[in-house]
Amino acid sequence: MPADRVRGAAYDVLTAVREQDAYTNLVLPPLLRARQITGRDAAFATELVSGTIRRQGLYDAVLAANVDRPLAKVDPGVLDALRLGTHQLLAMRVPTHAAVGTTVDLVRRKVGHRPSGFANAVLRKVARHDLDGWVRRVAPDPGSDPLGYAEVAHAHPRWVVEALAESLGDRRDELDALLAADNDAPRVTLVARPGLATVDELVAAGGTASRQSRYAVTLPGGDPAAVPAVAEGRAGVQDEGSQLVATALADAALDGTDARWLDTCAGPGGKAALLAALATERGGLLLAAELQHHRAVLVRSAVPRVVTVDGTRPAWRSGTFDRVMVDAPCSGLGALRRRPEARWRKQAADVDGLVPLQETLLDRALDAARPGGVVAYVTCSPVLAETRGVVAAVLARRDDVRLDDAAPLLPGVTDAAGPLPGTVQLWPHRHGTDAMFLALLRRH
Incomplete structure (x- = not known):
C-alpha cells in the first residue's frame, strides 16, 4: 500500500x-x-x-x-x-x-x-x-451525574465543565450547546482593516459579510492567504469577537482629545492592527506594547509603533492616553474550538495565578488613561474569576473609575449580557465567536 x-x-x-x-x-x-x-x-x-x-x-x-x-x-x-x-x-x-x-x-x-x-x-x-452508541456506553448517566456525562460526551476536563457551567449562570441549560460548539471547527473570518481594505473587496473574493462586525467577512473554506488583501497585509484573519471588542473601544463616546491610543498586551497583534487602522482614520496614533519580544515582532508586521515593555510596569506617564485596550493574559477557555490542545494543558490552578496579574494590568491601564479616557478590559475567557471578579475588585478599590454600558456599542449583537451590568459576554453557541468578555471603564 x-x-x-x-x-x-x-x-x-x-x-x-x-x-x-x-x-x-x-x-x-x-x-x-x-x-x-x-x-x-x-x-x-x-x-x-x-x-x-x-x-x-x-x-x-x-x-x-x-x-x-x-x-x-x-x-x-x-x-x-x-x-x-x-x-x-x-x-x-x-x-x-x-x-x-x-x-x-x-x-x-x-x-x-x-x-x-x-x-x-x-x-x-x-x-x-x-x-x-459509545457515549451511552462510556459516559456516566446524565440523570445522576450531568457534569460527568458532559465531561466525557463533550470531551472537556471536569474542571472546565464546572467553570463554564458557572459562567452561564441562570442559562446552564445551554451547557451542552456550548460544549458542543467548542468541538466544532471555527469559521475562517477575515477583518477588512479600515482605510486599507473594504468588506466589498473581501466579499468579491468569495466571502460573506457579517451582520455583527462591520469589518468581518467569513470564507467558505480554502487558504485565507490566497485572498490578495490578506496576502498584502491589508486584511487579516481575526475572530469576529476580537473585532467586536476592538470596535466597541473605538466607538465609545469621548470628550476632548482622541489622538493617543494604547494597547497594553498587544501580541500577537490582531486587535492592535484593527485599532491602529481605526486610530489612523481619525488622525490618531496607536502605541502597541507587548511584554514578550518575539510577540512584539509579530505585532510590528502590522503596527508601526511597538514597544517591548511590561504592562504592569509602564514606560509611559500616567494620564497620557485617550483610549486603552488591555487584552489580558487569561485561561483561554473561550477559545477552545480554536486551540484544540488547550483544554488538556490548562489546570484550574492556572486561573488562580492569572487573576492577580489581570487585576494589576487593568489597574495600570486605568492609570494610563487621562481623565475622561476609556479603557476596554477584555479576556477570551468567560470564567467569572477572570471577568466579573477582576472588574469588581478593581472598581471596589478605585474611586476614580466607573463602569460604562458597552452593550449599545454592539448594535448587531443580541443576547450578550455579561455577568456585571453593562458588560458584554459573547458565546460560541450564541454568536459564533470566541467567548470574549468586554468591560468598558472610564476614568473620571
Whole structure:
C-alpha cells in the first residue's frame, strides 16, 4: 500500500503536540506547505488533527473500553494512531475499511510491524458502534451525574465543565450547546482593516459579510492567504469577537482629545492592527506594547509603533492616553474550538495565578488613561474569576473609575449580557465567536 502522506502529516503533528508541547495552529500550516498538501487534502488533515485532539478525552474512554491494558501501557505512538483512527470511524465520513486499513498501515510505518495487529483488532472493536452508541456506553448517566456525562460526551476536563457551567449562570441549560460548539471547527473570518481594505473587496473574493462586525467577512473554506488583501497585509484573519471588542473601544463616546491610543498586551497583534487602522482614520496614533519580544515582532508586521515593555510596569506617564485596550493574559477557555490542545494543558490552578496579574494590568491601564479616557478590559475567557471578579475588585478599590454600558456599542449583537451590568459576554453557541468578555471603564 502506498504511503498515505495526508494521514502521515496528521500523525506527525500529533507527535509534536505530545512530545514538544507544540501548538496545532503553529505546526500544521507550515508542515502542510512543506509537504505540498493543499485543497481537500489539507482540509482533511486539518479536521483529522484538530478533531482528534479536541475529542481526545472521549476517544481515550472509548479506546480504554477496547484494550486489555491501561492506556498508559500502550505505546504513545500507537495511541496517537488509534486516536486518529477512532476520529475517522466515529466523527468523519471515512468508510470503516479505509479508516482501519490506513491506520494499521500508519502504525506499521511509524512504529513497527509488531503492534499493527493490535491496532487492527482495537479499531475493529471501535467500529462496532457509532459515536452516540459509545457515549451511552462510556459516559456516566446524565440523570445522576450531568457534569460527568458532559465531561466525557463533550470531551472537556471536569474542571472546565464546572467553570463554564458557572459562567452561564441562570442559562446552564445551554451547557451542552456550548460544549458542543467548542468541538466544532471555527469559521475562517477575515477583518477588512479600515482605510486599507473594504468588506466589498473581501466579499468579491468569495466571502460573506457579517451582520455583527462591520469589518468581518467569513470564507467558505480554502487558504485565507490566497485572498490578495490578506496576502498584502491589508486584511487579516481575526475572530469576529476580537473585532467586536476592538470596535466597541473605538466607538465609545469621548470628550476632548482622541489622538493617543494604547494597547497594553498587544501580541500577537490582531486587535492592535484593527485599532491602529481605526486610530489612523481619525488622525490618531496607536502605541502597541507587548511584554514578550518575539510577540512584539509579530505585532510590528502590522503596527508601526511597538514597544517591548511590561504592562504592569509602564514606560509611559500616567494620564497620557485617550483610549486603552488591555487584552489580558487569561485561561483561554473561550477559545477552545480554536486551540484544540488547550483544554488538556490548562489546570484550574492556572486561573488562580492569572487573576492577580489581570487585576494589576487593568489597574495600570486605568492609570494610563487621562481623565475622561476609556479603557476596554477584555479576556477570551468567560470564567467569572477572570471577568466579573477582576472588574469588581478593581472598581471596589478605585474611586476614580466607573463602569460604562458597552452593550449599545454592539448594535448587531443580541443576547450578550455579561455577568456585571453593562458588560458584554459573547458565546460560541450564541454568536459564533470566541467567548470574549468586554468591560468598558472610564476614568473620571
